[in-house]
Amino acid sequence: MKNEEFVDDVLRRVGRNVVLFQQLEQLLKFIVANGKLAGFASELKTLKEAQESKVNKQTMGTLVGQYVENSNPESDKQSTEPEEIDEIYFSFSFRIECDDDYYKSKNEALAQLVTERNDLIHHLLPRFDMKSPQNCKSLSQELDEQSDKIRLEINHLKATTKSLIDGRKILATYFQSEEARKDLELSFLKQSPLILMLGDIATQISREDGWALISSAGQLIKEHAPEEFAQMKKKHGYSSLKKLIQASDIFDIYEEVTPKGGTRILYKLKAGC
Template identity: 40%
Template structure:
């Protein structure tokens, strides 16, 4: 491969990997924007909008940290609402995946390495790239191909988790809209059985 072709190819692979990292970041933002919600009914919409806006501003490193702790991390005893102060319906939802400690640590380390790889790609690769050597460009291209495979694996994992979260939320909504759900939420408001129906 001649020098110009080698340089063009390695630059294409750098761009490809940057786009893959952006796709992964977008999936993390989607998942973290919808993994939890808690509050009284009159404030839920505002709280959710604020949460989504805050998540959209986070960097990949912050997103990975939140994902590891909020979705993969061990269950924590969150303080619930002060029941004496609630004057309207309160809703609370949290999506979390259960894992054993070894798997949790493995995924945590793997995702942290991905963040390091992304920072290396964005901030350090181009200044260090030797565009006067076809062999150097081809070697860098091979490393970028390996990196792309790793990012794609992370994307596939994140897509399956985002799908599971979306399906879970649909099931919760369907339950809340059903007669069974309404009877659980509002037991005192269910229609009484008429004497004619007996």
């Protein structure tokens, strides 16, 4: 084989590995950009676009750090949900659950590939002796071994990407369902000022057996939150506290016979609420 052929062989392998590194980087960008999103419904599109723009400008080293940290068993998983919510708040997070050994090995493998990628792009030429067949052979073997390592991580990232896409499809299907609509309505109802007040009242004026009179609760709400009470039908679609309490699914209701033969309606928080 002529010396030029040895050189061309190395250059083909260099080009192949550069393309493989780019493929690896694109997969990392997709996972990092789409693996976590949180915000109010009205700002989700803007947040997503800003997140994608930011990720597209990041280096491979930064991408690897963010990707690996998302599988860190010791990372903080605290919720970013705001204290006050006055519209639909969406939060999606995709994590790779693993043990400490896997996390460390994956961190080391990807960090090594970042070093090798930088070396390939910026430092290969000084050690590439195009006049030496032996140097060309050595570099070709090194590039083949590097190719195998990149492909291994690409296959892993492809599987991770598929899981992420499948998860988003499941979530999208759920949000388009009647079940999701009912769940959202119930969630808003449970966080409404009226329901929160009813919960407080139930614990403050309850009898020894835990039950509280709905009529007494109504009187207190009319006194301390007249506007909320007046807008109950408009905001929630229920014309009485009894119907509102039943719809919230966090209270038990009980009709009790009075000593004079009448009835009174009582309620209390369900166990665990």
